[in-house]
Amino acid sequence: xxxxxxxxxxxxxxxxxxxxxxxxxxxxxxxxxxxxxxxxxxxxxxxxxxxxxxxxxxxxxxxxxxxxxxxxxxxxxxxxxxxxxxxxxxxxxxxxxxxxxxxxxxxxxxxxxxxxxxxxxxxxxxxxxxxxxxxxxxxxxxxxxxxxxxxxxxxxxxxxxxxxxxxxxxxxxxxxxxxxxxxxxxxxxxxxxxxxxxxxxxxxxxxxxxxxxxxxxxxxxxxxxxxxxxxxxxxxxxxxxxxxxxxxxxxxxxxxxxxxxxxxxxxxxxxxxxxxxxxxxxxxxxxxxxxxxxxxxxxxxxxx
Ligand code: NAP
Numbered sequence: 645x646x647x648x649x650x651x652x653x654x655x656x657x658x659x660x661x662x663x664x665x666x667x668x669x670x671x672x673x674x675x676x677x678x679x680x681x682x683x684x685x686x687x688x689x690x691x692x693x694x695x696x697x698x699x700x701x702x703x704x705x706x707x708x709x710x711x712x713x714x715x716x717x718x719x720x721x722x723x724x725x726x727x728x729x730x731x732x733x734x735x736x737x738x739x740x741x742x743x744x745x746x747x748x749x750x751x752x753x754x755x756x757x758x759x760x761x762x763x764x765x766x767x768x769x770x771x772x773x774x775x776x777x778x779x780x781x782x783x784x785x786x787x788x789x790x791x792x793x794x795x796x797x798x799x800x801x802x803x804x805x806x807x808x809x810x811x812x813x814x815x816x817x818x819x820x821x822x823x824x825x826x827x828x829x830x831x832x833x834x835x836x837x838x839x840x841x842x843x844x845x846x847x848x849x850x851x852x853x854x855x856x857x858x859x860x861x862x863x864x865x866x867x868x869x870x871x872x873x874x875x876x877x878x879x880x881x882x883x884x885x886x887x888x889x890x891x892x893x894x895x896x897x898x899x900x901x902x903x904x905x906x907x908x909x910x911x912x913x914x915x916x917x918x919x920x921x922x923x924x925x926x927x928x929x930x931x932x933x934x935x936x937x938x939x940x941x942x943x944x945x946x947x948x
Contacts, residue, residue: 649675652735652745652939654887655727657684658927659917660751661714662934667749668719670942675743676714677724677735682752683707685918686927688775690803695927703777706927726887733912747813749914749942750888750900751934754881754925759791763847763854764877771854772847772875776800778808779874787812788874789857793820793843797878798830804876805835812837812870816862839870839901847875883919897923906937914941
């Protein structure tokens, strides 16, 4: 199948949904594509409490509200796994379908980075999880380990405490990367224990399910095994930008380079949200990018 659309948005997280609101409301024929449920990381986030005007909201509720608004101005939403975007703004899906767009906004976000240690991949779904919100309830009254000291690790550790017996957070330095207010909540929570200056070396199992994790002291190189039923790695993110690899618009880590209009150096190809090279990855900065990209695309397409 081959189609013509004014604006194709790849990714239905906050950036893509915001772009969809601005593009379709301005009158562009707009197609929103995603290879998963709409909402992006919002649907994996327990609570959002730093989105202006909304004191606190469940991630899934904000995702649904954004999605309903984004599709209320005539945009189409379809499942689609985009494998390539070329310089002529031809979007190719993994089933071979192509869409010719006047502008493309890539808002694909990031994916969780793996620990890359033995026992990790083979136990995903058997004790290794990258989503506390999705899987936390499976670990009721169990002991779990969270790896990492960023916002994601600490927020998810706090979320897990409502189900589990204990959460052990393992960090490789002796300081957290997360914001101070989240650190304070973690330090006050009696269910959370912290192990500093250790890195994970192996996830071990019993009868096919996670039973522990081997940690190595970064200074002494001594190892110890912590018994646990679950391991939640939160060691950062990598951009989902493979579809742009042919265009020379990525930095060395794969993040998309854009200007203040969220446009790449190729006219009509934009990026918005976490997939961009930027310093602050938040829901509010993602929605900001989506609005800017779509508004600029509108001006470019219509000449208005
Ligand atoms: P992050 O901020 O990059 O933190 C990654 C953590 O994992 C760091 O503590 C890092 O240690 C550790 N780490 C990395 N590789 C490791 C390894 N191989 N072994 C052990 N530990 C390792 O990632 P994130 O928490 O996923 O957050 C990503 C972005 O989203 C950030 O910009 C964050 O601020 C944002 N975010 C914001 C919110 C919020 O505002 N509420 C929530 C979630 C995420 P070092 O510190 O030693 O490098």
